[in-house]
Amino acid sequence: MSESGSEVRKAARKAPGRQQDPEGTRQNIIEVASQEFALNGLSGARIDEIAAKTRSSKRMIYYYFGDKDGLYLSALESAYAQVREGEAELDIAGLTPIEGLKRLVEFTFVHHHQHEDFIRMVMIENIHHGQYLERSSVIGDLNVTAIAQIRDLYERGLAEGLFRPGLDPLEIHWQISALCFFNVSNRATFSRLFARDFGAADMQERLKRNTVEMVLRYVVKAEALTE
Template identity: 90%
Template sequence: MAETGSAVKRAGRKASTRQQDPEGTKQNIIEVASQEFALNGLSGARIDEIAAKTRSSKRMIYYYFGDKEGLYLSALESAYATVREGEAELDIAGLSPVDGLKRLVEFTFEHHHQHEDFIRMVMIENIHHGQYLERSSVVRDLNVTAIAKIRDLYERGLKVGLFRDGLDPLEIHWQISALCFFNVSNRATFSQLFARDFGAADMQARLKQNTVDMVLRFVAKAEAIKA
């Protein structure tokens, strides 16, 4: 009887939380689901397991997100929103073009290092050939602002003669993403293959500086880097 009473109380607390803070409940579900999808993929994640780790229930998950694919897409959108929100907070408009580019690269490297679940979810979505992102106008709109930020930075650098002509802001974004993404996606395999801890603090500091240097050499003129 005591166990039954405790279960009833827990269910009551969950119901009360849902009623008082539906947005908080949805965010809690997305956070837990993101970890499950990152660990097990779309096919391996289980709604029962997600519900058990949240303040909600299986029924409420279906109510908010429709089905597992809807929850997966919401988790993807949330992951992309997190990185774009961080970029939006960067005051690179107040920096010189070279310093602004450095800061953007540093931020991307640090963000990906600190958000491994984001990298895993992007890898999973690539396994699905981007078919779920194709459904999302939210992510497309978020990425438009990301490219616009790089375009503004690049055009400022061109105007003052610091950056090379003929570069595509989208391709600059690609190069930054590629270097920072690989740092997380292939860290474990590189560490095993070459018997070196690529996740160690000193190695991460070197890799981040290397990434900054490579992007600067790609975008900026030699005299701008020396300056």
């Protein structure tokens, strides 16, 4: 980055609206960048293109994020924060263990379906072997809370004699994520290969019900499911 911080701040002062809402500007950059990274990958995304689609400039992007890698990491953190915020709003603690698990699976399925950019960014990060996740001081804490939520739910289910003993909350999270992630990541190929529209509303509703049932049958005791 060749421009100094003072030069960037001067540019910001000249731009109407940016000075009054720096957080709004920053969030706008992240939203546009997320779309570009999801579409083109880290190497294919261009700062020029991102700047052209925001109410900002290249200099402002560098000022907020340092470089393209910094912007990518911020977009990744924002994507994970969004899904964890949604999980926190479910009020699972106020539901029975079985209903809480069902609500969590339904939320994850619908969230991933509605946020395809999140799935694509996770796929891109896996291509990079998770190296950018390692640099984040935020994402680790976010995912600790996700596992803690499942652990609390699972322990309540065990205490009430509803859930199978010996399961790992992290592995429960893995199974839920795997089913809901595949629904987005492989939808296009499955639709082409088998000549069926897996993105159709009726198919998505059916797949969501099936996903909930599979997770419940994995976690919940058979006798508790029939009660």
